[in-house]
Amino acid sequence: MAVVTFNVEDDLREKVQEVMDSIGIDIQTTLTIFLKQIARENRIPVDLYVDTTYEDNFYSKSNMYALRESIEQYNV
Numbered sequence: 001m002a003v004v005t006f007n008v009e010d011d012l013r014e015k016v017q018e019v020m021d022s023i024g025i026d027i028q029t030t031l032t033i034f035l036k037q038i039a040r041e042n043r044i045p046v047d048l049y050v051d052t053t054y055e056d057n058f059y060s061k062s063n064m065y066a067l068r069e070s071i072e073q074y075n076v
Helices: 008-021 028-042 054-059 061-076
Strands: none
Touching: 028 054
């Protein structure tokens, strides 16, 4: 059996530990499940995407109106 060691931020580890405690498994078991799924499916079992919520909201009608109002107030 191999030993894998890596560093992770303290707050991230604490949050993950809370979730795993509520499920009733430890982090080592969680990581083993994750690695087995990678080996079985030949892929990383997470969805990676770009969150465009900010961009969509930035160009919304209400925000464009607010930006125009701000520009007009600035130009006065």
